[in-house]
Each structure stands twice: as structure tokens, then as C-alpha cells.
Amino acid sequence: MTKVTLISGSTMGSAEYVAEHMAEILEELGHETNVQHGPELDSLPLEGIWLVVSSTHGAGDLPENIQPLAEEIANQSPDLSKVQFGAVGIGSSEYDTFCGAIQTLSTLLLDHGAKRIGENLEIDVQQHEIPEDPAGEWVKIWAVEL
């Protein structure tokens, strides 16, 4: 059993639903989960497993509710070397900046010493009307590495 902190960045709720769906699956697999939508840095454990789920808005921008966390990490430079993370993006291939936010967030975590588990998943809402479906399949494979 592993404890997983799920962190979502969302404007209209899709990424939140995806995070909650993956948390349910992780619980079914016997893991403990804690889902935080747009958390601040001091509410997150600076060790263990994070699963970051974010949509993209503007032109490749982070959703507003996860911008404060990204700014805190960039400004305070916490040591994230004891954090391992998975990353799931939700976006639309209509935009040149497809899934830009999860790429920005992944780079930020890696730059602060966190280690990535598995490959990032980037879900295209043009292809997946229900983003929970590919996310659910992905998290089952991702969880094997926990």
C-alpha cells in the first residue's frame, strides 16, 4: 500500500473529475489517496508520491487554481528530491500549445529534484469525450511502479 497525493489544476472541473476517478482506482488497488484541488505548497507532503493532473488554458497556460502552487515552487525552491510523481494532462489538440500546462508543471517538479514515475499521459479531449477512460487505463499501469 502506497500513499498517493493527487493534485489537480482545473478551470471547469474536468481535471478534477479525472483526479477523483484515478483516486478511486488507486483505492481499489489498495493504495491510500488524498486529492487536493489547487493546493498550496504547505498543504502538500514534501516526500512520497504525487500524481499531478492538469488541464491547459489560455495559450498553454496553467489553470488559475494551480498557478499559486507553481509560483510557490518557483519562488521558494523547495527540495522535492524525496517526491516521485506521475503527470496527466488534459487538453485539446485544437491548440498549438496542446497540454502545455502539464509539461510546464512536470519540468518545474523535475527542476526541483522530483523524480518522474512512468511517462506523462496527455489526453486529447477531441479524441476522448470521456477523459476518465484513458486516465483510468493509464493509472492502472502507472500504479504497477508504486
Ligand SMILES: Cc1cc2nc3c(=O)[nH]c(=O)nc-3n(C[C@H](O)[C@H](O)[C@H](O)COP(=O)(O)O)c2cc1C
Ligand atoms: C479558453 C480556452 C483555452 C484553452 N487553451 C488550451 C491550450 O492552450 N492547450 C490545450 O491543450 N488545451 C486548451 N484548452 C482545452 C482545455 O484544456 C480542455 O477543454 C480541458 O478539458 C479543460 O479542462 P478543465 O475543465 O479541467 O479546465 C483550452 C480551453 C479553453 C476554453
